[in-house]
Amino acid sequence: MTRLFVDTNIILDLLAAREPFVKEAQILFSLSESKEVSLFTSALSMANTAYILSRQLDTTSTRSLLRKFRTLVQIAPLDQQIIDQAINDDSFPDLEDGFQYYTALNLPADAIITRNLRDFRSSALPVLTARQWIDLNSLSI
Numbered sequence: 001m002t003r004l005f006v007d008t009n010i011i012l013d014l015l016a017a018r019e020p021f022v023k024e025a026q027i028l029f030s031l032s033e034s035k036e037v038s039l040f041t042s043a044l045s046m047a048n049t050a051y052i053l054s055r056q057l058d059t060t061s062t063r064s065l066l067r068k069f070r071t072l073v074q075i076a077p078l079d080q081q082i083i084d085q086a087i088n089d090d091s092f093p094d095l096e097d098g099f100q101y102y103t104a105l106n107l108p109a110d111a112i113i114t115r116n117l118r119d120f121r122s123s124a125l126p127v128l129t130a131r132q133w134i135d136l137n138s139l140s141i
Helices: 008-015 022-033 043-054 059-070 080-087 095-106 130-136
Strands: 003-006 038-042 074-076 111-113
Touching: 003 095, 008 022, 008 043, 008 059, 022 038, 022 130, 038 043, 038 095, 043 059, 043 074, 043 095, 074 095, 080 095, 095 111, 111 130
Parallel strands: 003 038, 003 111, 038 074
Antiparallel strands: none
16 A cells, blocks of 8 residues: 655645635545554654644644544654664754654655645655645646
């Protein structure tokens, strides 16, 4: 089964219904729900998502949304090895992207799904937007 690592921005597209990206995020996560792909994200993405949503929603709503979302993804740990790899890799000017990249690489994931393609230029993994992955797999939006 295809293992995709989803970046925080894709999660927020879904949970915050961010237009015009929500539809492609819905398709991607529906494939996880139907067990057609395995979606992974990092513990860091879950923390960042919780923080961002809590600025828009009350605590009860944020927790409820994350509980439902949690059934769609597996959470990859952010551990000492990943942190060491990221802080020693100068090809990621944004350290958070380095954490995400090494989390995906250590899974290993088949691809990283993000809207920030330029932030992963030095990736050894394929890096695609949700739309690109959907198109590549001949799915309709």
